[in-house]
Amino acid sequence: MTARNQLTASPRLSAKTRQAYLGDWAHFADYLRDEQLTHPRQIDDRRLRAYLAHCQQRTLDARSIARKTSALRWLLRSWRDRAQGSSANPDNLKPPKAAKKLPDAPTIETINQLLDATLPQLSGDPRLLDRDRALFELVYSSGLRVAELVAIDLVDLDFSEAIVRVTGKRDKTRLVPVGSRAMTRIQAWLPIRQTLLRDPAQTALFVNRHGGRLSTRSVQMRLDQLSRQLGLGQSLHPHQLRHAFATHVLESSGDLRAVQEMLGHESLSTTQIYTHLDFQHLARVYEAAHPRAGRRRTDSPPETETFTDRD
Structure with missing residues (x-):
């Protein structure tokens, strides 16, 4: 069963979340193509951190990045279950820390x-x-x-x-x-x-x-x-x-x-x-x-x- 089929069949996620994850996977696939990465074996923890940092640089809000992180964890677990060869550990994947907001300057x-x-x-x-x-x-x-x-x-x-x-x-x-x-x-x-x-x-x-x-x-x-x-x-x-x-x-x-x-x-x-x-x-x-x-x-x-x- 493909990762997409596993996601669609999952009773744990709402239809809205499943749809959002599919969109996140498509965005991730576009990023991989731009980076000329074509196989799961080429995707390790460092590559995933770079992708999430890329999302942060595009000024995506913290909620969107957290959802993308969850979507990637799901994808990685699916690859692991099907022995697709990625060395990335889904349990290590965390969203990048948000930049600290400077305190308001007194006038x-x-x-x-x-x-x-x-x-x-x-x-x-x-x-x-x-x-x-x-x-x-x-x-x-x-x-x-x-x-x-x-x-x-x-x-x-x-x-x-x-x-x-x-x-x-x-x-x-x-x-x-x-x-x-x-x-x-x-x-x-x-x-x-x-x-x-x-x-x-x-x-x-x-x-x-x-x-x-x-x-x-x-x-x-x-x-x-x-x-x-x-x-x-x-x-x-x-x-x-x-x-x-x-x-x-x-x-x-x-x-x-x-x-x-x-x-x-x-x-x-x-x-x-x-x-x-x-x-x-x-x-x-x-x-x-x-x-x-x-x-x-x-x-x-x-x-x-x-x-x-x-x-």
Whole structure:
């Protein structure tokens, strides 16, 4: 019995589903012809994943791709039952993961509300509000991931050039401009930081009330609480500030390359940061485009030797 006959005779599927599967098989057959594949033996798990990726690239919705996956599983099982020779395992076949949707970027007005407002006191220690102002300014100013933010040490800041050295995913390092307002907030925070320290050897830029390095979870909770208490109309997450940075700078400048450099996307290597990055151009784009950048020095690229390399 052919796969088509098996499908038609199956009592487990509705007539509508059977018809949809036949259409999916026809679409798959067209794809195989285009790829010059003429026999089941040529179809393995890799070929099937490539086909489903092809469907995803054609912007088929997730439901359609899930149905095509089920239709292919049925076809593969039929081939297996009839010893047709395909090496593909129907149990391994899964629809490709849907692309993650970026969070909605807060508007410039919302960002200004957060960063310019008188922050409500969330704990018994008002010193933490100065820390919060500084760290939220820095996240938005430089488009940092929250893990990158809490990993910053004092030595990573170059106050004369208004840049910060950031260690991102896979320990890749990049230099990112810091806006004048963020630098002002950080400078106001530093003497307060000293009063919180219990260990004079602590290197973290941002510390908690016990003097230890601030955790990513603490940053997330503080931003969530503050955004709610300020009545911003949405609960903000640190990654939304990073997304806002990218959106607002890109909308103003149109320079995707500069934004990619500042965000530290994985496609850029650490070497490229030092050899291919036109820092003066990046700084001009940043200065002109970032809503809170202010004035900063752009007459010369930063000297990377001023930083102490980590082991």
